[in-house]
Amino acid sequence: MADQFCSKYPYAIILLNLSFVFLVSCLLTAHFWIDRNPTSDHYKTADTETGCKGIQMLENRQEKCSYVKSHEGCKSRGYIPYLHLFYCTFSPVLGYVSLSLWLVLLFYLLADTASNYFCHSLVGLSEILKLSPTAAGISLLSLGNGAPDVFASIISFTGDGTADIGLNSVLGGAFFVSCVVVGIIGVSVGNDGARISRRGFIINVVVLLLSLVCLLLIIAVGELSLWAALSFLSIYFMYALLVFACPEAKQSENGLMHDVEAPLCCYMDNDDGDDAAGCRPNDGKKGGVVSKMLCILELPLYLPRRLTIPLVSEDKWSKPFAVSSVTLSPIALVLTWNSNSTKLRALEIGGSVGIACGILAFCTIQRSNPPRKCLLFWLSEGFIMSVTWAYVLAQELISLLVSLGIILGIDESLLGLTVLAWGNSVGDLVANVTMAQKGGPDGAQIAISGSFAGPIFNTVVGLGLSLSFSAWKTYPASYAVYVDKSVFVTIGLFMVGLIWALLMLTKRKMVVDKCLGSGLLAIYLCFLSLQIARIFGLVEILVPNL
Structure with missing residues (x-):
């Protein structure tokens, strides 16, 4: 999806790259010229109970800057100190512009990494492992489609006090796709008389309803054992068995069998791939000064990932990038995953391993064709490095949303329910609606199936993995589930939307109509109105203690 966007809107990608260069310039200027004298009490005061909420009580920026520097709770959870930059370095206008641009860039980078790198590795792995279309659809391909939501959820649950963001982003995204995307599909193809499979649709809706009921019980109880978390995760295995028992597959145009009951991977091969130099063709022109200048302008966001993630395909193969990826990836892994106490020693080991692998690759692989032997190694490296990039980007996105919540005085869980959920669901909206409108006789079937099967994966696997990791950390004790009780309203309206879809389609003989x-759009509008009223204090959502 992101690769298609790049091909269709090359100048928008150039604008994103220029924005990235602008933001990096601002950060470097702030680091080397403006902020050379931090206060001595920087991050010394332990304030973990109140976090950084106390900043809302202060009036001027100087006081807020001192507060950010002296409270541990204001420390960034990512790599960039957003609150410090906003209150101590940038002017208000520059601060808002920079954070807004960076938010857009992070959404783009996370989606583009999943689409062009993560999904590429998953498709290759599914082929080399000789997985059936159904097995690939419910495992690797669905993981590629839901990667942004899954990574954002796991990152938020591993942080302190950010579980609300992950829970609400997954639920918000699933609610958006199942109501808004399906609603738009119904309105747009309502006059075509398109029918969908009764059996597959009922399986999807029932499994999604079951997962929401289990999630309600988990939140109501307020604590979760490791075995209970694994039991919730096992719902997806039950779903997989149902899909295997009731397979309904169609042959797609590019020869890859997609199971219509499983989410479709966002990656699709196209002829506008990367050329040998690593630049994307612009407007079909591979030569000329203007085209080369445009390629150069695309490099800031493109080059770091291309240098560390191998792409093993005929149209994207490049020996220089392949050698650089095996050389730099061990160093990148050390910088991302290793603790500060052993980082220097680990960097020495990672650098040595990288240089050795780079020399071996340079001497064994061909310039014109990707390797035929050890293909599993290359695909596995691409998978691992894609996961690493997605992890870093998701971590930074969660950190930015928390900081924006503090700056704007809005609960960060509400940002997860809206901004993060919408950002991660834009690809589903465009892809599924386009599939329904232009996908031929089976377009509506595939689009509707993906709009329900995708949320199943994100809800069960995304939240299931997050809850399992959290429960594992506290094992043998139970994991305390502290989330905003207003999530009951979200789940309740979500279930109302699913029941409406079930009743309407079964009553109208599975015809997708207006x-x-x-x-569905009216149900989501009611939900959104409640959230907006909650932001402005017009409505207080009260849920009795269970």
């Missing part, structure tokens, strides 16, 4: 679509 009545289905308008009802």
Whole structure:
């Protein structure tokens, strides 16, 4: 999806790259020229109970700057100190512009990494492991489609006090896709008389309803054992068995069998891939000064990932990038995953391993064709490095959302429910609606199936893995689930939307029409209105203690 966007809107990608260069320039200027004298009490005061909420009580920026420097709770959870930059370095206007641009860039980078790198490795692995279309659809391909939501959820649950963001982003994204995307599909193809499979649709809706009921019980109880978390995760295995028992597959145009009951991977091969130099063709022109200048302008966001993630395919193969990826990836892994106490020693080992692998690759691989032997190694490296990049980007995105919540005085869980959920669901909106409108006789079937099967994966696997990792950390004690009780409203309206879709489609003989679509859009509009009223203090959502 991101690669198609790049091909269709090359100048938008150039604008994103220029924005990235602008932000990096601002950061470097702030680091080397403006902020050379930090206060001595920087990050000394332990304030973990209140976090950074106390900053809202202060009036001027100087006081807020001192507060940020002296409170541990204001320390960034990512690599960039957003609050310090906003209150102590940038002017208000530059601060808002920079954080807004960086938010857009992070969404783009996370989606583009999943689409062009993560999914590429997953498709290759599914082929080399000779997985059936159904097995690939419910495992590797669905993981590629839901990667942004899954990584954001896991990162948020591993942080202190950010579980709300992950929970609400997954639920918000699943709610958006199942209601808004399906609603738009119903309105847009309502006059075509498109029908979908009754059996597959009922399986998807029932499994999604079951997962939401289990999630409600987990939140109501307030604590979770490791075995309970694994039991919640096992719902997806039950779903997989149902898909295997009731397979309904169609042959796609590019020869890859997609199971219509499983989410479709966002990666699709196209002829506008990377050329040998690593630049994307612009407007179909590979030569000329203007085209080369445009390629150069695309490099800031493109080059770091291309240098560390191998792409093993005929149209994207490049020996220089392949050698650089095996050389730099061990160093990148050390910088990302290793603790500060042993980082220097680990860097020495990682650098030695990288240089050895780079020399071996340079001497064994061909310039014109990707390797035929040891293909599993290259695909596995691409998978691992894609995961690493997605982890870093998701961590930074969660950190930025927390900082924006503090700056704007908005609960960060609400940002996860709206901004993060919408950002991660834009690809599903464009892809599924386009598939329904232009996908031929089976377009509506594939689009509707993906709009329900995708949320199943994100809800069960995304939250299931997050809860399992959290419960594992506290094992043998139970993991305390502290989330905003207003999540009951989200889940409740989500279930209302699913029941509406189930009733309307079964009553109308599985015809996707405008009545289905308008009802789903109305339900989501009610949900959104409640959230907006909550932001402005017009409505207080009260849920009795259970």
